[in-house]
Amino acid sequence: MTVLDTRPAQAPAPPAPYKWRWPALAVVLAGSVMELLDATVTNVAGPTMRADLGGGTSLIQWLGAAYTLAMTAGLLTGGRLGDIVGRKRMFLIGVVGFTVGSLLCALAASPETIIAARVVQGLFGAAMIPQGMGLMKEMFPPKELAVAMGMFGPVMGLSAVGGPILAGALTGVDWRLIFLINLPIGTAAALAALRFLPPSRPVKGVRLDLPGAALASAGTVLMVFPLVQGRESGWPAWAFAMMAASAAVFAVFAAHEKRRARRGGDPLVAPSLFGKRAFVSGMATGTIYFAAFTGFFLVIGLYTQLGLGYSPLKAALTSVPSSLGMIAGMGVAQAARRHGRKVLLAGAVVMGLGVTGVIAVASPGVSPWQLAPALLVAGLGSGLIMSPYFSIVMAAVEPQETGSASGALTALQQVGGALGLALLGTLYFGTGSVAITLWVAAGMIAATFAVGLMLPKQARED
Structure with missing residues (x-):
């Protein structure tokens, strides 16, 4: 007699997690740390580099702006390239290229060559960084992914504190060491990536929007270049013409993205996002905040x-309270994340108080200890803003728009940074007054609060 088994079929067991996922996470973190350090080291080393290489005061601004502009241009296509050619391959290309760019920075003998080398670093950093999230989602099961993501905070926090100190110490010996230190780190990361990162298959049917990337990059350069270079040239007519042209180029970019979406292509930014007031206000909030x-x-x-005549190391140590405050702010924001937008708005108030505190104590004989409380408060406010920002803005978008929205916000972070370097750097060199410059920064933070009132009240729950 035949006996029928009426028990429900068992679901197939989930595939085993990737064997080398934790060493691979260390590789991804190493790449992120290397990029984070080089994004900020020139804030400490810039004056020393200019004294050695020559050039005008705008060189100090270009050391950061060239990097962030190149990063912006690369981020627009870096994530898509990972889908097309494979994330492991793009990560390797990014690490190797970034390391070569660091060597070129160390060998630079003129303002032009150091700026070109910083562009190389930014482009390859943009090829490397977007691959991390995709690789982590491939390697970790859902229960471990949150733990892996949680490791970014402490590592990035330690980098934020230790990076400027390391840059100050190395600059006191030779500024070229801040770039040469990347050679052993990059080489080790590349070798470890070959061994531990999982092979990833290209995604079929994905195409690059190269015209869109070119238009967005051109619009950003047309906006930032005259802000940095216009002052030294006496604000000629071409500076204002370029800024006007940037608005026209961005209008062409928006029209191109809409046309590409209608034809079934893959736009860099989903046009539907610009119809969402909350997302548009989020873009404005982010641009103003990251610029400030x-x-x-x-x-x-x-x-x-x-x-004040501080040495690079003393200047770096002076900034430590702001980094510690930022770490504390991120911790507070995580604990209070159920309050959503209120945390971000409170952060703008706190950061504004910190900036005005710096203005209040700034004087020819001010000591690092006198600056420390205000810098600590400014950092605390920054952490309260930065921690919930992305999740709050993402609450305004639909699930199918997530990838496009995330890429747009990340690129916009770089654009805001470049604008801040250009605008506030130009104002400081033009007026020679730290008080005037920081009052403008305080006004930008107040604008962050005002525009932030239009953000969604709660963050997206992932």
Whole structure:
């Protein structure tokens, strides 16, 4: 007699997690740390580099702006290239290229060559960084992914504290060491990536929007270049013409993206996002905040070294309270994340108080200890803003728009940083007044609060 088995079929067991996922995570973290350090080291080393290489004061701004502009251009296509050619391959290309760019920075003998080398670093950094999230999602099961993601905070926090100190110490010996230190780190990361990163298959049917990337990059350069270079040239007519042209180029970019979406292509930014008031206000909030954040810390580095005569190491140590405050702010924001937008708005108030505190104590004989409380408060406010920002803005988008929205916000972070370096750096060199410059930064933070009122009240729950 035949007996029928009526028990429900068992679901197939999930595939075993990738064997080398934790060493692979260390590789991804190493790449992120290397990129983070080189994004900020010139805030400390810039005055020394200019004294050695020559050039105008705008060189100090270009050391950061060239990197962030190149990073912006690369981020627009870096993630898609990972889908097309494979994330492991793009990560390797990014690490190797970034390491070569670091060597070129160390060998630079003129302002032109160092700026070109910083562009190389930014482009290859943009090829490397977007692959990390995709690789982590491939390697880790859902229960471990949150743990892996949680490791980024402490590692990035330690980098934020230790990076400027290391840059100050190395600059006191020879500024070229801040780039040469990347050679052993990059070489080790590349070899470890070959061994531990999982092979990833290209995604079929994905195409690059090269015209869109070119238009967005051109619009950004047309906006930032005259802000940095216009002052030294006496604000000629071409500076204002370029800024006007940037608006026209961005209008062409928006029209191109809409046309590409209608034809069934893959736009860099989903046009539907621009119909969402909350997302548009999120883009405005991020641009203003990251401009204020990046510009503020550039001005602090310039003020302590050029205004107060601090050594690079002393200037770097002076900035440590702001980094510690930022770490604390991120921790508080995580604990209070259920309050959503209120945390971000509170951060803008706190950061504004910190900036005005710096203005209040700034004087020819001010000591690092006198600056420390205000810098700590400014850093605390920054952490309260930065921690919930992306998840709050992403609450305004639909699931199918997530990839496009995330890429747009990341690129916009770089654009805001470049604008801050250009605007506040130019204002500081033009007026020679740290108070005037920081009052403008405080006004930008107040604008962050005002525009932030239009953000979604709660962050997206992942």
